[in-house]
Amino acid sequence: MIEILVPFSDRLNLNGDLANGLILTKRLAWAGIDSRIIPLSSIDEIIRASAKCSLLSDNSFLLLGHGSKAAMESISEAKGELVDLISAVKSSGGAGLVVGSSYEWLVPHASKERLSEFVESDLNLPDSKGKISAVGYVNSASALGNMLWDGKILFTRFHGPILAKSPDLADFFCEVLTNGKYVAKVDSKLVDAINEAKAVALGKRD
């Protein structure tokens, strides 16, 4: 079964980042594919998950959410193990999302500028899988940019449930996790709501 690994899920959910895991499990389930969310709440569990990645027949997904300053300080001892987990997921063919403060924490940024807005970004997918757009909320900008791929792991400054309004990105991850077997099966009412929510977020509605 596909595993969605979520380190420190109780701490790295400041803007609803965990919802990205929910969105993936639901989209996979609607396509008839089982997956489960595995919270990792200690260094030992992170080490075990790293070791297990290469042994699983299915690909894994890593979701590292956005936390408050206090939350990031509270997990600082686990930084090395989290870097190892990212490597393990990447080398085993999996995918992932590293969001907001976790991105800043793992890839230190400079010259941040305060923002508070929804942004639409063009995003080139890995392995020449084409270009999609993603919509998310940013609280600051930096020279490093909003998106950075490391293999199929996306580091993003878009905090919160980025996959909610970026269904093409969600479906790309589902395809990676199923080695291309995933065929999206999403209710048309949800598709309409996503399009409307994107329009509202990007200021295209009065």
Next chain:
Amino acid sequence: MRFLPALLLGRLARFFIRQIRKGGGSALPGLILSKIAPGLLYKTLGSFAEGLVVVTGSAGKSTTTKMLVAIARAHGKTVFTNPSTANILQGFYSAIIEQSNLLGQISADIAILEMDEGHAAALTKKVKPKTVAVLNVMEDQLDRFVDPGLVRETLASVAARASENVVLNADDENMRIIAERNPNLIGLTWFGVSQSVLATQRNGLGTAPTYLPSIVRSATSSEITKKFGLVHTVTVGGQQASIELASRGLHFAVDAVCALETGRKVLGSHFDLQLAARTISELPPVFARGEVVEINGEPVELVLVQNPGSMQLNIDNLTTNPEQIMVAIGRDVHDPSWLWTVDYEGLSHVDILTGYNAAEAAILFAYNDIPVSEIEYDLEIAINKFFSLPRPAIGTKTVLFSADAMRRMRRALGFWSPDEVQR
């Protein structure tokens, strides 16, 4: 005399706006006055013989302030205060337009104001409050404040400016950090909820976690010790009383005990607990804070949700599992990401979903398996549809709405009288 032209202009603006839009006309005149007479606010707030009381924190400010104002008035005080949610600088200027004479003078013994966290920090730099009551720090308005730790620091700076009394919530770890890191807070006392009562709340009080070793809870001067539905037993300054609240939900009881403790400190030896308890028990709820109103001849429960904490607490308190629910998420929710942090297990379904951010909520409910019968993006049409539904067989129609949706709905339903707006 120097504020006379500015006040005249503000009143004229209010008059003309109210001709155009019933129930409106409070924000813009305040904004105008703040631009042309910025010194008026500080002069006015510094003029009250018994000083300025600031009620602040992430959630519960409106309810607590209304309770505290009622307690002070029951004790014979005349009070200058601001309408519910008009808790930023322009709201204070609007309150001056509303309540002052043309010289900017207000006949009141004391000012008791609810203040937004950021605006409280700015204002108390210029006017020193006598008393500061801080309710809590929640993971709220992160599009504005970015991090709850910054909110805590802001509130600590406000508390440190109190000249006589600081009142803090003993059940919020953030408050304990404020006290520990600011050992010179003047006249510090605590309010809270007994552990046995707190244990009945499935998701706690929703305060922002600190991820630090817990600081020992300070002894409280005022505490909720028992809860039976709407009836609560409180101990205040060593005395006991019973209060019956107009709205269910432990968060309202927290507001009440904060108001009682702050009232005890502000009124000193004049404070009469039985009078204060009676006053709180007779208060109607602040508009839309769990209030039941009559619309089209049937009772409707109105529930305001402003942040993850209030959404969670109110959903957890939907004890009757309402048969008919409308959810309206308005334009005030700039970054709707926080909607995704809430556990929606207590929400069985939604009949009508509306508001500027209805589409975001529709995505959220779809992924959380909460059935939505209809999405209607036009709020007024949604209101008409919802209130045209046949009366529910059990319980009351229930509306969960954000502040912007609440204001629009209030106007659409005709709740625009001064009394409604003041509440």
